[in-house]
Amino acid sequence: MPDLLLELFSEEIPARMQGQAAADLERLTSEALAQRGLRYEGAVSHATPRRLALHVAGLPVRQPDVREEKKGPRVGAPEAAIAGFLKSAGLSSLDQAKIEKDPKKGEFYVAIVEKAGRPTLDVLAEILPAVVRNFPWPKSMRWGAASAEPDALRWVRPLHSIVATFGPETEEPEIVPFDIDGVKSGDITYGHRFMAPQAIRVRRFDDYLPALDRAKVVLDAGRRRDIIAHDARNLALANGLELIEDEGLLTEVAGLVEWPRALMGSFDENFLAIPPEVIRATIRANQKCFVLKRNGKLANRFILVSNIEAVDGGKAIVAGNERVVAARLSDAKFFWESDLRTRLEERVPRLDNIVFHERLGTQGARVKRLEDLAYDIASRVGADPARAAQAAHLAKADLVSEMVGEFPELQGLMGRYYAAAQGKDASVAAAIEDHYKPQGPNDRVPTDPTAIAVALADKIDTLVGFWAINEKPTGSKDPYALRRAALGVIRIILENGLRLPLLYEFRLAQSHLRVHANIANDLLAFFADRLKVYLRDKGVRHDVIDSVFALEGQDDLAMIDKRAAALTKFLDTDDGKNLLAGFRRAANILRAEEKKDGEGAFDARHAPNLRKEHAENVLAAAIDRARNETKEKLKEEDYEGAMRALAKLRAPVDGFFDQVTVNDPDQRYRKNRLQLLHELREAMLQVADFSKISGDAPQGRAPGA
């Protein structure tokens, strides 16, 4: 079975786009093949800075033949309809059509269209140019003389040549012939830009890969990553150092080179007086180099990855990189030292000049809100309110420092360094850094009470603010990372076991904004959604969360979590499942009968003297007991206990439905029984809104209604 080799050779493709581009090339080609009935054994794609390559193995030589029946108009239809049918089916006269019969339509024409499969080579010549022309680059461009034409080819950077060969392993493959805006397909590629720029003739993937390797191109990005990681670690080890691993940087660097060579450089030890994170950020962001540790401390060494095997073994390259690193670190040192000369509190007034959001005022105004909010929250999370307010006051001051201006990703961290250098309280300094945390589901959650207070204040103010101006996340759009903020609040509260009345804090946060819309409940509903996502990973069903949130005034996440956990456990027991079935029956009957008698028709207490059956008495007593006991347990926040109290209803409920006909012919009894069921519903509603629980609860037994 023949293989396809496709290579699109261009000027340097941005590193961040290479992985997706390789995946898109494979996907688009295989979709196009599948649409045309061409199956294959396997497809693999690759990307380097200068090429996208695709190998499709085991394609058939031609498409399968297809036979298609085309229904036409009825016999005796108007001439125009017949002519249209003949044309669309490609027939010259009606003699070539069959006549079929249908009991409804009568006699009608059918054309048998037989399409012989075309040679795969021809199909590829059609597919591949379309894949190239419609390639989904995040950003693409035009170039050269061809760009004067309106429909000029767009590619991520100028496309220079295309290899497209097709053929079986044993024979000389053919070139899939096509031409896109003057770029003609062929069997010529090129090696490394500097070390092997000559043209290389390739036949198929099996000789393409080694040919590139000889021409100093490692085609596979994974292999380039491995080479870099391996060489960097070895180089570190040989020098008694340890590489600080950096996956993101590794992937990026693998996308910047075709022939990776790791080299080690150094910088003046005096720079180690700068915080290590700053050194790392400087060297990483500007130079795309890795940093190293010695005995757990940052070393004055770095590893760079070059794209060539230099004739001098890399001396000039290392020297050049060292110069740039030294210049950058001098800048960083200058920022660090000049930042240290200004106290954080002196920076705070400058926040008044920085717009946080045009409709939410300046960072300065925001800081004042944070102080107030953090002060209130502090008393609820075991922090000293004055200290929390002080931390909030300083939390954003580093935004106007030189260092954060240069490296925004160091916000918070620099504030901590500057606060510590100024001799601020350790928990205030830590809170300045940690108030941005957690940044995502895997980030560290602050545990110090002062940091917790400021972190919660920061996130709640953000959420309330954007809710107030109606900038909520929609679909995949969440430009202000509000989902992350809500998740952060959830994690801080639950993982620290905190009690916080969210609605109160929302209103407090809102009181600082000149917006009067009632947003607190809507925002709480957003939290319910985020909580579902969070608890789903912990095995809690989303409908269980809904059933808890449906209760009035549920804004205490810790209690919601506890209640949901107890409920989940309860619903897993036999008692739970059966009681849920009983609840549903009661609720269904009530709903049906309320339709007849009107909403709230059975809301009054039942009359004991109208109870006839033993089962009614048993249930009534059980409801009374359960109501009181549940209330008691809920007051004690003993949710397991509340569930146990409810569980005692199971047998009486089952007994009631077994032995009692609710819809008694006597209206008095009917109404009384419905009132009793209403009491059951109400008693259970103390714990959760069981009507929100969906899914796999067992069906109730034989109907008693």
Add this chain to the structure above:
Amino acid sequence: MAATFSDPRKSFQGLILTLQNFWAEQGCVILQPYDMEVGAGTFHPATTLRSLGPKPWKAAYVQPSRRPKDGRYGENPNRLQHYYQFQAILKPSPPDLQGLYLKSLAAIGIDPMLHDIRFVEDDWESPTLGAWGLGWECWCDGMEVSQFTYFQQVAGFECSPVSGELTYGLERLAMYLQGVESIYDLNFNGREGAEKVTYGDVFLQAEQEYSRYNFEHANTQKLFEHFKDAEAECRALLAAGDKGERHEMVLPAYDQAIKASHMFNLLDARGVISVTERQSYILRVRELAKACGAAWLRTAAGGA
């Protein structure tokens, strides 16, 4: 061996002369700097305006560039409020522009088998010119030495055909080639001893004086007025030169747009433009640039 005055590794002027010779050999018109204050070589009408319309164009020139905010009173070894860019513009972008660029590096003494040359993604955008393009920062051993851009849009118009623009940061390159740590230590004329003239000899005093002007003494009220005047003059010239199908006064109008842009940069350095105002000033300059671009397309050089 080149005489030291013209050796790109021995003198700043040698670097300029070598690049000029190289691009002259490629058929470029070697222009002199535009005689106005601009923030970058791209503002030269030989780039902005000539990149619009269908006519082929190849030019190269040095452009003194002014960025008032980057002044450091001559105290920072890497930052200047006035520096040189070397600019090459080729329309349409030739098929092997990257190859030509690499040859130009070889011409100034950067051997790609000895140095690590890289093309690192850089999406270029000039909000004031209403222009954007795709290309790279060109790195030599980890240092950005040039910008390489395929113009896609200029003055709000699609470039058809696309031009290739190369911008060399001359001081940076020279520091690398000469192996000095401060711009002011660059050898300007290639001589040694008493005859040696450094970059500092030529420009240090200017950096100090202009930093004072840019940050402390520029009369902001006057600058605001100049901005308005330039804006109004640009509009007036565009109106006066408008002859329906054709336009007869684009270049003088465009000068006023350049002037407005520089006034804005000065005001920005003086710190008298707030964040929100900033955006609106940029927009006002862009509108001027766009109007000039539209007018240019109605001139002979613009292909009308």
